[in-house]
Amino acid sequence: MNGEPIIRFEDVSKVYSLPAGAVVALDHVSLTVDAGEFIAVMGPSGSGKSTLLNMMGCLDVPTSGKIYLSGKEISGMSDDDLTRLRRDHIGFIFQQFNLIPLLSAVENVEFPVILTAGREESRRRATEVLRAMHLDDALFSHKPGELSGGEQQRVAIARALANDPDLLLCDEPTGNLDTKTGTAIMDLLAAENRRGKTIVMVTHDPRVAGYARRRIQIVDGRLV
Amino acid sequence: MILIDLAVRNLRRHAVRSVLALVGIVIGVIALASLGILGASLSLLIGGLVSDVSDTILVTPHVAASSGDPFDPRTALASSLSDKDVALIEKAAGQNRVIPMIRTSKRFRADDASGYVTVYALRADDIPSLLAKEAGRYPAPASPGVMVGSLLADEFDLHVGSRIEFGNESVRVTGIAAERGMGIDIYPDYAVIVTEDRYAGQNYGMVVVKVRDSADIGEVKAAIDGQVNRRKEKVDVLDSREVLQIYYETRDAISFFLLGIGAVSLAVASVSILNVMIISVAERRREIGLMRSIGAQRHEVLVMFLYESLALGVAGSITGGVASALVGYYAAAAASEFFGGFGAPGGPAAPGAVVAGYIIVGMAFGIVASVLAGLYPAWKAATLNPIEALRYE
Numbered sequence: 001m002n003g004e005p006i007i008r009f010e011d012v013s014k015v016y017s018l019p020a021g022a023v024v025a026l027d028h029v030s031l032t033v034d035a036g037e038f039i040a041v042m043g044p045s046g047s048g049k050s051t052l053l054n055m056m057g058c059l060d061v062p063t064s065g066k067i068y069l070s071g072k073e074i075s076g077m078s079d080d081d082l083t084r085l086r087r088d089h090i091g092f093i094f095q096q097f098n099l100i101p102l103l104s105a106v107e108n109v110e111f112p113v114i115l116t117a118g119r120e121e122s123r124r125r126a127t128e129v130l131r132a133m134h135l136d137d138a139l140f141s142h143k144p145g146e147l148s149g150g151e152q153q154r155v156a157i158a159r160a161l162a163n164d165p166d167l168l169l170c171d172e173p174t175g176n177l178d179t180k181t182g183t184a185i186m187d188l189l190a191a192e193n194r195r196g197k198t199i200v201m202v203t204h205d206p207r208v209a210g211y212a213r214r215r216i217q218i219v220d221g222r223l224v
Numbered sequence: 225m226i227l228i229d230l231a232v233r234n235l236r237r238h239a240v241r242s243v244l245a246l247v248g249i250v251i252g253v254i255a256l257a258s259l260g261i262l263g264a265s266l267s268l269l270i271g272g273l274v275s276d277v278s279d280t281i282l283v284t285p286h287v288a289a290s291s292g293d294p295f296d297p298r299t300a301l302a303s304s305l306s307d308k309d310v311a312l313i314e315k316a317a318g319q320n321r322v323i324p325m326i327r328t329s330k331r332f333r334a335d336d337a338s339g340y341v342t343v344y345a346l347r348a349d350d351i352p353s354l355l356a357k358e359a360g361r362y363p364a365p366a367s368p369g370v371m372v373g374s375l376l377a378d379e380f381d382l383h384v385g386s387r388i389e390f391g392n393e394s395v396r397v398t399g400i401a402a403e404r405g406m407g408i409d410i411y412p413d414y415a416v417i418v419t420e421d422r423y424a425g426q427n428y429g430m431v432v433v434k435v436r437d438s439a440d441i442g443e444v445k446a447a448i449d450g451q452v453n454r455r456k457e458k459v460d461v462l463d464s465r466e467v468l469q470i471y472y473e474t475r476d477a478i479s480f481f482l483l484g485i486g487a488v489s490l491a492v493a494s495v496s497i498l499n500v501m502i503i504s505v506a507e508r509r510r511e512i513g514l515m516r517s518i519g520a521q522r523h524e525v526l527v528m529f530l531y532e533s534l535a536l537g538v539a540g541s542i543t544g545g546v547a548s549a550l551v552g553y554y555a556a557a558a559a560s561e562f563f564g565g566f567g568a569p570g571g572p573a574a575p576g577a578v579v580a581g582y583i584i585v586g587m588a589f590g591i592v593a594s595v596l597a598g599l600y601p602a603w604k605a606a607t608l609n610p611i612e613a614l615r616y617e
Contacts, residue, residue, distance in 0.1 A: 080521055080522070083516065092517055098614070100511055102230055102234060111226060
């Protein structure tokens with residue numbers, strides 16, 4: 001950390017050109033996320049929450065405005081640089097878990113690590129984070145299809161944490177889970193935040209948003 | 225490496241589809257390699273047929289067919305070479321031996337078997353210069369005895385002293401010619417060789433000129449052409465170099481044709497791989513989006529899909545290579561058996577190094593074709609927009 005905010009949006013807009021006409025997904029958004037924050041982004045469907053999260057995760061670029069990650073402006077970066085940034089500094093957690101069905105639980109967690117580190121080192125780190133997520137060792141070799149929703153989301157969180165990123169971006173992390181499992185998952189995320197991870201989480205669920213220390217409301221692409 | 229693992233596991237996940245794509249490559253490699261081996265074996269066998277003609281000039285009566293038009297009515301005209309023509313040829317050939325001959329066929333019967341057999345009628349003193357002797361003696365002038373080719377003798381169990389029915393007369397076999405194979409001049413192994421006095425008064429069908437020094441062939445040929453064809457084209461003069469040239473052209477045409485068939489089947493196989501890979505990329509869009517979002521670079525996605533087509537290519541080429549070694553061997557053996565019937569000398573198949581060479585070429589083409597077929601789908605996968613790919617259901 002260099003004292004800079006971890007994320008800074010300066011007058012960011014995103015316009016999608018569709019055959020039916022232009023759609024403004026983000027409209028002159030400026031915001032700052034400091035290191036260690038836990039933020040819930042809330043708003044109705046189509047309000048621009050996911051676009052905001054994709055921009056934070058360097059998956060999308062703004063039509064206008066500037067985005068800084070840890071003080072670095074990302075608009076001039078190449079696709080390879082952005083990919084490296086995602087791999088080393090950002091962890092993604094999705095509503096659908098998005099595990100690779102061909103890989104076992106532990107291999108899924110290894111995947112982002114093994115792209116840069118050796119097999120042994122990746123296996124050691126994957127095992128470590130999976131245990132921290134309270135996943136039974138016996139399930140490590142199971143394929144995603146053989147795991148429950150809660151177990152899959154634990155694996156997905158472990159994968160997001162495997163490269164020890166500064167920032168966790170979560171898109172409805174409990175959206176596909178029952179209340180009890182959802183609570184367990186949120187407890188894990190809150191614990192990671194206490195350990196120093198910055199978390200930005202998109203959610204509809206006010207109870208889940210209750211775990212965050214700051215809430216951002218977004219309507220029609222504008223912060224309110 | 226995890227990208228290779230993923231490629232192989234994806235192929236296994238769709239085992240039937242992968243095997244079908246593999247079969248395409250296997251067939252392509254077999255076609256390319258075994259047709260190549262077959263072509264090489266054929267050219268070796270045909271090469272054996274013309275290997276003994278380096279000192280030979282063949283003079284035949286000029287027919288319209290030799291101008292290349294089979295529908296020319298003159299083609300059907302019987303034509304021959306008179307004693308006068310032979311004398312002109314002898315004059316042109318100088319010191320080199322000139323062997324005029326009549327080639328015809330006659331009814332033949334030995335034991336219970338009968339049929340028509342080729343007959344070569346030559347001057348008695350020319351026979352030893354054209355044929356080696358296996359047993360007995362050469363036919364003497366005006367003698368009733370005949371010489372038979374070695375394969376004819378084997379087939380009908382003829383020995384020196386055996387009696388055969390030859391035309392309407394019964395004659396004794398006085399000699400057996402050594403096996404010689406088919407040349408551009410004569411093919412004596414299944415023939416009966418007699419002295420020309422049996423056909424006294426008949427014109428000759430062709431004249432063979434044995435040139436002592438093969439460096440003189442062009443000169444002798446030009447001399448004959450100048451001497452006999454001075455006023456009008458009466459004879460066609462063919463030397464062994466021309467025969468060899470025709471042989472090489474034919475061999476090249478056969479090789480290109482066979483390799484062409486192989487290449488087409490490999491092209492069809494790569495289209496099937498292209499198809500499988502495009503389906504694979506379409507099915508895994510969400511997975512590709514995910515990989516890109518968690519840190520896989522474009523080139524890593526590209527390489528993962530190339531591994532997939534490479535794995536198909538390698539597996540298909542190895543299987544195809546082994547299969548074509550077997551198929552090529554049997555195809556060459558069959559060709560050898562077929563040509564063996566014409567007395568072609570030479571081994572049963574192309575040498576091991578040539579066979580291995582064609583198999584390696586076939587396999588290399590199989591692998592290259594697979595990887596090339598995988599390039600476009602892999603590039604499509606690598607350039608997918610991660611957000612759109614992640615949204616894909």
